[in-house]
Amino acid sequence: MDEIYITNLEKERESMFEGLLNYFRKRSMWMLYYCTGCGAIELPPTMTSRFDMERFGIGPMATPRQADLLLITGYLSQKTLKRVIRSYEQMQEPKYLVGFGSCPINGGIYWDAYPVINHLEMYVPVDMTIAGCMPRPQAVLDGFQRLMDYIQQGKADGWRRYKENYEWYKRNQDELFARTEPVLKGWKDPFAHMPSLEEVMAEEERRKGGAR
Amino acid sequence: MSSKMILDLFGMTFFYIVVGLTFMGLGRKITARLQRRVGPPWYQSFLDVFKCFSKTSISHNYIMDLGLIMALAGLIATAYFMPVAKGWTPAGSSSIVVILYLMTIGYLGMAMGVSASGNPNATIGISRALALMFGYEIPFAMIILAMISVLGSSSLSDIAMSQAGGIQNWNIIRFPLGFLAAEIAFQAMIGEKPYDHMIAPAEIASGPMVELGGKFLGIAFLLHAVQLFVETGLMVNLFLGGASTWYEFVGKQFVVYFTSMVINTVFARYRIEQGIKHLWVWAGSFAAIQLVLTRYFDIFSR
Amino acid sequence: MTRDRLIELAKQFFPEDEVIPRKKPGELEIRTTRDRVVGVLTWLQNEAGFDHLMYISGVDWLEDGEIELVYHVYSYDHKLYCMVKIRVDRDYPWAHTIHKLWAHAQPYEQEIHEFFGVYFPGNPDLSHLILPPEWSEAPPLRKDFDPLEYSMKLYEPEWFKSTDTFASIANRLRGEEAERIIRSVLNESARLHGDAPEKDGEGEA
Ligand code: SF4
Numbered sequence: 001m002d003e004i005y006i007t008n009l010e011k012e013r014e015s016m017f018e019g020l021l022n023y024f025r026k027r028s029m030w031m032l033y034y035c036t037g038c039g040a041i042e043l044p045p046t047m048t049s050r051f052d053m054e055r056f057g058i059g060p061m062a063t064p065r066q067a068d069l070l071l072i073t074g075y076l077s078q079k080t081l082k083r084v085i086r087s088y089e090q091m092q093e094p095k096y097l098v099g100f101g102s103c104p105i106n107g108g109i110y111w112d113a114y115p116v117i118n119h120l121e122m123y124v125p126v127d128m129t130i131a132g133c134m135p136r137p138q139a140v141l142d143g144f145q146r147l148m149d150y151i152q153q154g155k156a157d158g159w160r161r162y163k164e165n166y167e168w169y170k171r172n173q174d175e176l177f178a179r180t181e182p183v184l185k186g187w188k189d190p191f192a193h194m195p196s197l198e199e200v201m202a203e204e205e206r207r208k209g210g211a212r
Numbered sequence: 213m214s215s216k217m218i219l220d221l222f223g224m225t226f227f228y229i230v231v232g233l234t235f236m237g238l239g240r241k242i243t244a245r246l247q248r249r250v251g252p253p254w255y256q257s258f259l260d261v262f263k264c265f266s267k268t269s270i271s272h273n274y275i276m277d278l279g280l281i282m283a284l285a286g287l288i289a290t291a292y293f294m295p296v297a298k299g300w301t302p303a304g305s306s307s308i309v310v311i312l313y314l315m316t317i318g319y320l321g322m323a324m325g326v327s328a329s330g331n332p333n334a335t336i337g338i339s340r341a342l343a344l345m346f347g348y349e350i351p352f353a354m355i356i357l358a359m360i361s362v363l364g365s366s367s368l369s370d371i372a373m374s375q376a377g378g379i380q381n382w383n384i385i386r387f388p389l390g391f392l393a394a395e396i397a398f399q400a401m402i403g404e405k406p407y408d409h410m411i412a413p414a415e416i417a418s419g420p421m422v423e424l425g426g427k428f429l430g431i432a433f434l435l436h437a438v439q440l441f442v443e444t445g446l447m448v449n450l451f452l453g454g455a456s457t458w459y460e461f462v463g464k465q466f467v468v469y470f471t472s473m474v475i476n477t478v479f480a481r482y483r484i485e486q487g488i489k490h491l492w493v494w495a496g497s498f499a500a501i502q503l504v505l506t507r508y509f510d511i512f513s514r
Numbered sequence: 515m516t517r518d519r520l521i522e523l524a525k526q527f528f529p530e531d532e533v534i535p536r537k538k539p540g541e542l543e544i545r546t547t548r549d550r551v552v553g554v555l556t557w558l559q560n561e562a563g564f565d566h567l568m569y570i571s572g573v574d575w576l577e578d579g580e581i582e583l584v585y586h587v588y589s590y591d592h593k594l595y596c597m598v599k600i601r602v603d604r605d606y607p608w609a610h611t612i613h614k615l616w617a618h619a620q621p622y623e624q625e626i627h628e629f630f631g632v633y634f635p636g637n638p639d640l641s642h643l644i645l646p647p648e649w650s651e652a653p654p655l656r657k658d659f660d661p662l663e664y665s666m667k668l669y670e671p672e673w674f675k676s677t678d679t680f681a682s683i684a685n686r687l688r689g690e691e692a693e694r695i696i697r698s699v700l701n702e703s704a705r706l707h708g709d710a711p712e713k714d715g716e717g718e719a
Pocket of ligand 1: 103
């Protein structure tokens with residue numbers, strides 16, 4: 001695996017203003033929160049009077065085009081993942097993605113459920129994860145502060161990793177979305193060709209006769 | 213055009229943007245304090261704009277680029293006609309008709325730019341903005357008509373100068389009903405609640421701004437900043453007696469903006485047809501009564 | 515109409531079917547077969563005043579080799595609730611569509627088809643409604659579908675499990691720092707497992 005995935009990027013292509021720009025980026029993060037799971041319920045208290053995340057310049061935005069920060073709040077099903085990837089690709093660089101709770105990290109309590117993916121970082125680059133089920137507002141704010149540190153240090157570069165390892169991510173995504181083979185063998189749908197009522201009844205007769 | 217004038221224009225553009233962005237930051241702070249939050253620092257809008265310009269952006273076609281630039285240019289040109297201190301304007305004259313006329317260019321440029329992006333939400337937002345314009349332009353025009361008929365001049369700096377000499381001369385005392393109407397119309401003009409139909413984030417995903425990312429969003433922020441400067445400046449010159457120094461001017465502008473932000477915080481949004489009806493019925497009737505009183509009964513005027 | 519009267523009538527009309535009152539007042543159950551169920555439901559809708567089809571649910575009886583379909587119908591006039599149950603063969607499960615009786619039965623049947631594999635000949639649309647369109651596995655609510663195995667195969671491939679620590683650490687860290695941490699993790703695990711550290715230590719010394 002490690003041959004394919006580039007972890008050590010070539011030396012930072014920093015301009016001399018990069019540090020300054022990073023300061024602006026970290027102090028003004030507009031987030032798009034994707035209410036996929038339980039997590040969205042923790043965001044209103046984080047935004048409103050009690051915890052007030054706007055004092056760090058973090059605020060909600062309406063569309064992916066305007067946002068810097070994509071929050072995956074909770075479990076993510078295969079179908080939603082497709083939309084998440086689309087939203088993520090619509091966002092303008094630099095962009096950051098935060099996984100909320102244990103579900104995007106390793107599946108959480110849905111680790112054995114058939115529709116819910118287990119590792120978000122296989123399909124999109126994750127800059128920061130906040131553990132908990134659900135993380136409380138304090139934990140959320142703490143996570144955001146750490147993300148701000150990472151942005152300042154230039155470590156939150158998921159968007160760059162996504163570009164450089166696009167084949168890797170694309171292959172993992174295609175394993176879900178472009179698969180032709182069933183994952184579990186041994187199932188054959190007897191109605192795969194969508195027979196009409198007469199055909200179904202004839203087949204039923206045939207089966208009964210065969211049984212006798 | 214002398215080089216001093218060019219310098220003046222550039223300096224003033226910078227001044228408009230700085231004032232507008234500071235107001236936006238302070239406005240967020242005011243909202244936050246009224247909601248018992250700490251709120252962002254006053255320079256938050258500057259951070260936002262710088263960040264926006266440091267991002268990549270996506271353009272759908274050249275009309276989108278041109279439209280936004282045209283909007284910004286139109287609004288900055290409007291601002292040049294705004295008397296700042298002692299009736300001084302960068303453009304030399306300050307005809308109120310020109311100001312009202314140029315101000316629409318901002319909206320039209322925005323409309324052109326964002327409808328080129330092809331997103332239906334943007335088109336809905338723009339059509340709402342233009343519909344609302346019908347609502348507030350009529351009362352506003354009536355008040356200005358009343359003032360012009362008393363003063364006999366359509367120059368904004370003349371109107372401002374005529375109020376010199378103390379609070380009792382201000383138009384807010386001489387045209388109280390007109391001020392009420394203008395205050396309602398002003399709320400719609402800068403697009404704050406209860407008239408923020410244009411940017412309804414929960415309904416139409418921030419309306420005209422829906423497709424704007426990165427640098428375009430930065431331009432949209434600058435647009436709003438200059439727009440704030442022009443519109444609060446209009447209110448100051450029309451009703452609050454103009455100003456003799458620039459910091460007096462900005463202070464008065466801030467009072468106007470503060471009032472509007474407080475109203476913004478405590479109100480909810482009207483529906484679009486309710487909003488226009490409200491503007492016509494209340495602002496319109498106040499303005500009409502004011503016009504009749506000044507024109508035919510000569511009350512309130514000296 | 516009271517429940518007792520309804521039971522009486524139903525027994526008259528459908529002598530072959532079981533009509534059972536349930537424990538709760540106002541609830542009853544009719545056990546019938548695939549061939550008669552459309553008749554029963556038509557009678558319930560048109561004659562007995564059951565105007566509302568609440569839901570169609572499925573139950574997989576793995577040991578019996580049968581799938582049970584339960585039609586929940588409700589009468590707003592008489593405040594009566596009736597379950598109509600049929601059982602179909604698990605290997606070749608199909609039933610008659612009732613979307614002509616209640617138009618909203620169509621998505622219910624679509625869902626049953628999706629999750630239990632029961633086929634409804636004549637239903638206009640049996641494509642995937644809730645499951646992703648690329649789904650080609652067994653119907654997931656059948657008892658012999660193993661969600662754990664599916665999840666492990668699709669979402670936790672072997673190669674990812676073995677590189678989990680590397681990927682997630684390296685995702686967040688850069689350069690020397692990452693190397694240092696990864697090495698310390700490796701040393702730690704080697705120490706816990708016993709054999710490796712001595713060799714390493716000797717080699718280095
Ligand atoms: S981590 Fe817990 S709270 Fe969050 S989505 Fe998963 S189950 Fe829900």
